[in-house]
Amino acid sequence: MIAYNTKEWFSFIFHFHKSDTIRQLFPVMIGIGIYAGIVGYVEVIYFGIDENHYLKNIPVMHGILGFVISLLLVFRTNTAYDRWWEARKLWGGLVNNSRNFAIKLSAILKDENDRKFFRKFIPGYASILYKHLNNSETAKQLFEDVDLELDHHKHKPNQVKQMMYNKINALYESKKITGDQLIILNAELVAFTDICGACERIKNTPIPYSYSAFIKKFIFFYIMTLPFGYSLSLGYYVVPVVVFIFYVLASLELIAEEIEDPFGDDENDLPIKKISENIKKHVEELI
Template sequence: MVAFLEIEYWKLSDQSHVKNITIMHGVLSFVISLLLVFRTNTAYDRWWEGRKHWGALVNNSRNLAIKLSSMLTNDADRNFFKQAIPTYALMLQKHLNDESTEHQLDEDYVIPIKHDHHRPNQVAKILIQKVTDLYKEKKITGDQLITLNPELQSFTDICGACERIKNTPIPFSYSSFIKKFIFFYVMTLPFGYVFSLGYYVIPVVVFIFYVLASLELIAEEIEDPFGDDANDLPTRKIAANIKKHVGEIL
């Protein structure tokens, strides 16, 4: 519409001051580039930090299972941890994804989950209580108890770090400003570039809008990495791998 008005209706000449509006776009292009780079980098940092924490959960679950496999001789105790360690990853995945579920270990062991309470904390408490009971029953020594403590403590540390990512989104005013900036930047592009591009300004402006808006949408997509979208972290698959690996070890 702008191209039609300037070319066919208003018939503006090359001497029109409207042509100089491109100076504004040249100045603001650097600003919008900085904003979008910061926006996408911040969103990716959140996604990558979440992936690092879930990677640490995988490693710590394996390490805990390896230590327990060398310490425990009772099959019932080994079977408990074989089921309980993966349960923490499963509960953390559902906690971060706001899912509700009831999970049974097997016919012999049942972890009662209260859905109005913090689910990962309940599983962590049961794990630590079981290790403490093993020490009281003299199935493990005090030194072994100290050896197991870092992995047990790391579960809650990882949960807290993931909650910090999930519960601290990018400030709304910041993301809202970028959207408004992109909108007004693109909407004013045709006024100046019609003089040099004519009707070709239509596909050019559409392409520019596609690039700028896509960067913003990509940032929105990955800034919360714990959902079920295609670009979110595969936490469900990671939890399943933890169950598989711990089962092989124990």
């Protein structure tokens, strides 16, 4: 995740980071500019269409559709950000859950071997969950037409959770912890699976295909028809205008695509690897 100072907003204007959408869209923007220039030339120079032609009314359609497309993009970006922020809250919950579990165990356990076990496995769960969510095949678990090589009978986070639960149960059977302490520790154990399941829900349930495809098609046809109306009033200035409009609309869609899967390796994704490393540090301090 990119670290930055939110108050230094002037630097955002003149600094182009490698994750900026303008770098990704630049080749397409060049193509859109050439297309708009050709349409403007054909209409104004080749056919000699003047401002009295009925084509001058096409921008009326764009004005109406512009309101519609803005609503769609707002909903799209808000939905993507909700997924990103929910994932952040889940990993914040995992941090707190790991701390609480470690604090309780540090007070309950007296044997160093038992403490060493949980010193390893509590942060190990966060590390395994990070690798599990970062696996591209995890996102395909609900796809019916994909034959995965991943063995779903060996769910790695569940295996780590099972080993911790078996250890807790063994401590109870050996009378190292009481029944009341077992109940107290059970809440943290349950939370591990709840957090994992919620993260998997975000990971393997993308935005519905029809909705995402419709927005892309809408943006494409909206941009492709802009030069036909505006070239009559703007002339060759239609080129930068159309390119800029395309940049704004396509950038919103690209940003939404990037943050809707917050468990990847993109620069704007959550730093879950760093969070898992912090969990390891904190647990080792407590136990």
